[in-house]
Amino acid sequence: MLHTPPALHPLWSSLSLERFSGVSLQDQITGFFRTAIVSGRMPRGRRVPSSRQLAQEHGISRTTAVEAYERLIAEGYLVARPGAGVFIADRLPEDMQHAASGAAAAIAGPPVEEKQVANQDGRNYQLPLAPDMPAIDKFPWAAWARLTNQIYRERPLNAIAYGDPQGELALREAVVEYLAVARGIVCRPRQVLVMSGTEQMLAFAARQVATQGSAVCIEDPGYAFLHHTMAGLGLRPVAAPLDAGGIDVENGLGDVPDVRLVIVSPSHEYPLCITMDMARREALLAWARERGTWILENEIDGDYRYSARPLTPLYALAHGQRVIYCGSLSKPLAPGLRINYMVVPEERIDSLRLGPTLAPMLTQLVLARFSTSGLMAAHMRKMRLLYTKRRARLLEALRVEAGGLMDVANLPDGGLRIVATLPLEVPDMLIAQRCLKAGLKVDGLSRCYVRAPRRSGLIMGFASTPEEQMRPAVGMLAAIVRQVIEDTA
């Protein structure tokens, strides 16, 4: 059992006493405390170190420390609570002076609503119906803790120093294994790059193959934020329209000049879950080959399948020629682990400029072991059953609670979301907003479009929503949709 030192504010280590400054040590200590307390830097009510600790840590006599504390107590900045220690006062001398002028609040430290942080978007994904969120209520905490402790006992220097900028080898080996098995992709660990967020990864890939000012085609509807990302890199984002078979190069991309990159999700497009058929895949590859265009195949959220076997990935069809494959090893388990990977053609690896990896290294090691031990496969098997059930429950709830209100077209074979479409005039973003206020997380379909014709609809998830919450959640959603239709009619 490790000895826990008493909870010391990091402050005390910064109190630097000057021995020959002409100011007595006691005055230096009291001055330091007064300033820190009045400025709010030392929060009220917090325990300060004992005079003994203060003396020891700063190499001063106990008497000096005791006398400094006594003065601060006498002045009202500190309060001694026998048996508990010395604390910063809850009310300060300055409060009295300022009380009349109402200025007390200004020195009382940050207000309580500080907890309301500016951007809570991430947390909303814990709400019912959150799209693309796996069952975080079923996260295997015990197994994860066991593997973590195993790794900690091995004290891996890689994880606390800088590690491999390409990602830890153990994890890259796990990715190779997973891809061989699940996607029929044959590659080697040296072709795998471990990265963190999706946007970061796609930006990195784009920088490798696209030249300043060249065009990057992005599915429309799709991840609209990528237009912003790519423009920020000095590239020219172009919306590539989709039909039921995915990108149609003949009608969609034919006339775009200087395309250096097409970002595409053939197995499970976002948000409509369109699967690109084999003919379209071949056509896209032929078109790209002809022009020397790169393809970035994004399968970040296509790991769960419920019926048909997935089609062969573009990467495998092209034998890795001018295709970069992107996936995630953490998203099927818990997106917050933030571990994605990218497979790069062998001949490009040595020319990549890699900085230290951004993917958390301890997590990389734990995840690698979770995967190679078979725990990941077992978890995904269990989840697939659970998700089949939860998906059925969502569809049933939509039928019962929202029958005739929304249309669930294009029910996908995989993934963790469905899209319910609405008449074009219904403002889906307003519904999404009202849902959020009511404690539900759905996304509006229209914001996924960059160019007309837009569609209206709701993107919702089923995987993270416990079965018993599905009916009430969808009931609430249906009520909101009806209300919005009425309000805007």
Next chain:
Amino acid sequence: MLHTPPALHPLWSSLSLERFSGVSLQDQITGFFRTAIVSGRMPRGRRVPSSRQLAQEHGISRTTAVEAYERLIAEGYLVARPGAGVFIADRLPEDMQHAASGAAAAIAGPPVEEKQVANQDGRNYQLPLAPDMPAIDKFPWAAWARLTNQIYRERPLNAIAYGDPQGELALREAVVEYLAVARGIVCRPRQVLVMSGTEQMLAFAARQVATQGSAVCIEDPGYAFLHHTMAGLGLRPVAAPLDAGGIDVENGLGDVPDVRLVIVSPSHEYPLCITMDMARREALLAWARERGTWILENEIDGDYRYSARPLTPLYALAHGQRVIYCGSLSKPLAPGLRINYMVVPEERIDSLRLGPTLAPMLTQLVLARFSTSGLMAAHMRKMRLLYTKRRARLLEALRVEAGGLMDVANLPDGGLRIVATLPLEVPDMLIAQRCLKAGLKVDGLSRCYVRAPRRSGLIMGFASTPEEQMRPAVGMLAAIVRQVIEDTA
């Protein structure tokens, strides 16, 4: 105690059997195995599930599974080892056919040198003399494990879902406390952004305040890679020359048009550890105010101080007006944790476009507790004593082993590196290269310069090098320097 399932290859879950396909289940199983084994996707020597497991997991009869295995054993793809299980054969039937033509290697899976990954730069920082590396040999594994398990027991959904894109509140509060105490910076948690790598953070900050094509001034010598990063964002990087007092706006920046951002490390510049004096700080702030230029104050590696109190940060001098402050909460402990932070003026926060955070969320929570519990302060106090000792040991070793060979100018008050300068004609990068071959990590000074006059020298660290290794390491370094001087004379 958790039940550990036997180590199953994730492969088995992907074996998808089609009941009405016209191919018998046994044929499907054997076909799947043969292809996977021959392609190298299933590595040789690996255990496969028992026939009982195979039957259970795929809902087939035990007999079918047993017969399929028996066929594969008979064909030489699998080997049964009584009492141990069934394994993939070490030598395959195909080896025999191809042996004569020498093609066996091609199907024998990745070669052993696969372990030699393309870019091992990160790992080199575990070698003696690695610059800026804290004492990873003293990482508090036990305390870290204890806090990790504490967090795991609380099952924080934030850490596995998406969490707060700004960074977990607990960690932002810890940053506010640390800055108040250690740097005299008063800010609020909502101004703090938690991020991952330094380059990512600086790029994010630059994108917020600089417009396409505008100039970004970067210290020279400094982080030369930033020129590449900023150019990649469509900005115009400009080298700002330094003298002993840091950036001199009069002589260095006066004539650069359209400067939107100056990136500066006033307390502890990289690599020369120049401290910008107070007059220069005031001059830079006045200059920036006049032009509406932003300042990015980078104190990523200035946390350890050995003597003088640090000067007031630009952020505090400017009351946060047009200054963004960047630091790291993990670098003083273990850079591999990869948790940096950025303080942004209050009025800019709401206009930031935040994606999901890239900083590992579980690590954020553990680090927050490590900091607020006082363990971080205690660790840093201990390390400061250790580093004082290790620094003295390095200087002594340089005097004894390399006296007259290199000049240790500008010994800094803080940080984890020193710079030994060499006559300009000595090729420092060649020395760095030879050191690496000999198992030492030092950096060349010349590569930190973007424009003339360059200096030659070696950047080396002391904090991660155990005391007893210091003399031998410096002895080896001195021998290499002498050899290079001789070779290139």
